[in-house]
Amino acid sequence: MRYSPSFARSSGLIPVLVVLAVLALVPLLSSSMYLRHLLVLAFVFGIVASSWDLSLGYGGLFNFAHVALFTIGTYAFGLVGQTLGLSPWLGIAFAGVAAGLVAALITLPILRLSGIYIILVTIAASQVLYQIIISQSDIAGGTSGMVSLPALELFGYRFNRGGKVGYYYLALLMLVASTIILYKITRSRFGRAIVAMRDHKYYAISRGMSETRTRLFTLTVSAALSGVAGGFYGSYMRVASPDNFGLGLLGLLLSMLLLGGAGTIWGPILAAFFVTMVSEVFAAYGAWRNIIMSLLLIVILIFYPGGLWALLQTLREALDVVRSQATARLRRRFGLGQREAMTGAHETMVATRHGRIAVADTGGDKPALLLIHGNSSAKEVFANQFKALRDRYRVISFDLPGHGVSDNADPEKDYSVEAFADVAEDVLKALGAANPFVFGWSLGGYIAIELAARGYPVRALAVSGTPPLRVVPEDVGRAYDATSHFVLASKTFLSPAESRDFAASTTGPKTVETIHLHRAVRRTDGRARAYTLGKLQIVDWPRQMRFLRSTAVPFAILNGSNDPFLNHQYFRDLKLEQWTGEPDDIQDGKHAPFLLKPAIFNEKLVAFLRAAETTSRHGADVVA
Structure with missing residues (x-):
């Protein structure tokens, strides 16, 4: 769907107000x-x-x-x-x-x-x-x-x-x-x-x-x-x-349009200021001024065909990368105790094929349970599961690249469902946690399915807020009820209002219990959203669906009954072999039932994992 917020809720409001304030003050501050x-x-x-x-x-x-x-x-x-x-x-x-x-x-x-x-x-x-x-x-x-x-x-x-x-x-x-x-x-x-x-x-x-x-x-x-x-x-x-x-004014205005970036509205306005002011800087060079301006125009368009607006977006992205990485480093250094207190697990940094990753691990020799979070979130979203399930399982979770306190990464090769599945493999190998139970939420669900579909041994697989797809983009339209907040999942830059809306729609309103998850949205490298969602078409979805239809690995879907993003009929129409025969919806769980209804969710998840353990033991007895 098309996301078209009011300008007051967009990320451009504050910069525009600042520029207008400066321009309004010019006659008062300068007599020129x-x-x-x-x-x-x-x-x-x-x-x-x-x-x-x-x-x-x-x-x-x-x-x-x-x-x-x-x-x-x-x-x-x-x-x-x-x-x-x-x-x-x-x-x-x-x-x-x-x-x-x-x-x-x-x-x-x-x-x-x-x-x-x-x-x-x-x-x-x-x-x-x-x-x-x-x-x-x-x-x-x-x-x-x-x-x-x-x-x-x-x-x-x-x-x-x-x-x-x-x-x-x-x-x-x-x-x-x-x-x-x-x-x-x-x-x-x-x-x-x-x-x-x-x-x-x-x-x-x-x-x-x-x-x-x-x-x-x-x-x-x-x-x-x-x-x-x-x-x-x-x-x-x-x-x-x-x-x-004549051609003089025509060429001037056309250069402003092209230099600024066609199809942007803001670009030509930016170029109008740029050309007018920069041209005046070279006024002393006489006839050479037009030559210099022409060469400058050519150079900019060669390196940035999208014009000054594209250049501005590139600079903005670079600043956002620096900001988000600096935020991750500061939180990694000064917030460790708070994060470990939330999960009750030890946090460590693990080197993977896609960068250094922050991992929370309760340790021990119990069966491993890997929890994979969703888009623009963090491992602490599973704080309730860490505390409730640690006595029976070795609970493990990690921050995806560009999320939480993990490092930012190369968007071209490190931000994709396949790359995130590589990270899950590397984390499990580094921890020595073999044959785990795996639960994935939202984007994490696709990562979990990809991990299992590529042949990595898992004991059981569960997802929430993750409709299995057969072909993209067709099934995306069928599986999701696209709201404006759903569209935010692929935006590089989020305004404060958009961050608040996205966090509220995925993890609930901002409270003492969820404030860290709202902050996680702001910390996330915006390129991780844009590149990961942009690469969905190249994921091997048919392989994932073949796995789900043919695997002996126990599989469960634990959705919120009122998840605002999902078309629940789509799940029923898939007719996948799964625990309880169909999705086990959790009343009023919305998009994050494990967070909003933790007691009910944990009860259902443990029941599924125990059933999976029984099935695996029974299979082992038959083989013996």
Whole structure:
């Protein structure tokens, strides 16, 4: 399903608020009119580039008339504010309407076109608009353009006074409004239709989407926002120039879009600031400035085809890796006593094929019981089982790579179901715990099944919150009732609100007993979520299912009766040979019955393990 949270709950809220606060303080902290001027240009270019991204990046429509529509907005403002003598504010509004109407007219001849043909038609449309403008010298000023356009005024305050601070704040407000509009659109059903028409055009049409309506909406809204920016630009610069129809401004704004990252909204805005400010740094180099900027653009796009936005995400990921690893080391050093008190087990670090892993082990020569935790959790989630079962079993659990106090690892080779099964093998070998009972929760269930399916000897196998799969992704849709919190399981970056929601949906509300599990979500290396879930398609699911259908290893499913993520009918339809003949649901256990209903869960798990021991002894007697 599509996860589309409100921006207030996303991880981008705090950075955006910080940036807005800094920008709002610029006029108060700096008296430089030139700095304000550069920032106003960046705001305007950010609006134009990001609105162009709606049609080009999201819609895949190579509309090269977008900058011409921006210029139409400038002339529309001049027509209303200067020629007709009406309010300049009305001129800005009319600029958006005029640009939108012209875009609608341009849409008609390109409804059935694609690729280079749209480019040719829109470039031709730009030239037609240019010729119309310069031919109307009495109205539009011909090749000289329109000059001395009216300045904005509000309640007697003229925006072009006081260092044009009024224009600065208005431009900032317009950028915020434009970004909100684009953000809402891209996350609405219209936004999904735009992307669907770009990526799967004929499938989208077969599902009832109108190509005409989608293209018309995309180009019109994109142009209207650009037109409003053009109207403001006309008032700010007090000139409407036909030069803006040329390749200079077109190339500048296109470079901002591509440099920022198409299909991101935020990328072109970031690039607008970057290009405007960096270009000014090289102003002293004269003609070399354009050469330097062009080379810089080429270098960035070679190493980061996704543009500055991709570069920013890479830096963000690197910082998150450092943060999560540092968190693990600090907790490993200072929280050992607390963790050992929770589990009643000795904790040690074990070297494996996929990094150093934190292991909790009650020790002794009793039968080994391996507990494998789920996504974004930690071994302490089984604290109740450690204490309740240690008298009968040697209880063992470990933090998966990138989880708990284990080290972060290489996401390419160390974050996958198969790699996690390797870790389980290495841990058991290091501890000398042969032929264990194995229980896996959620993602840990798949690791447990993989461990057994590859031939590792286990005495019995139990899972919870883990629907066995036959083929991915088809069975994922059948096995899970995908909620918004379910989608968070594969996100690299979680906001504080998302972390809280994910932890609450998997292990329960934040209480004294579960606070360490909420912290475990924040500590988890986000790449472990993204890479592990992203690699599900390459897991040998048919082998796992063949194992479950043919094995003599006792198998049990202990789900919560009200697990919010599962389609319980899917389990019954599988008709697997298992303990009690079907999943043994635990009333009100939700997604973690061993944590929320520990007494009932432990009773059922022990009953299953004893039945498995009896079965194995009986089999040994028959063989003897």
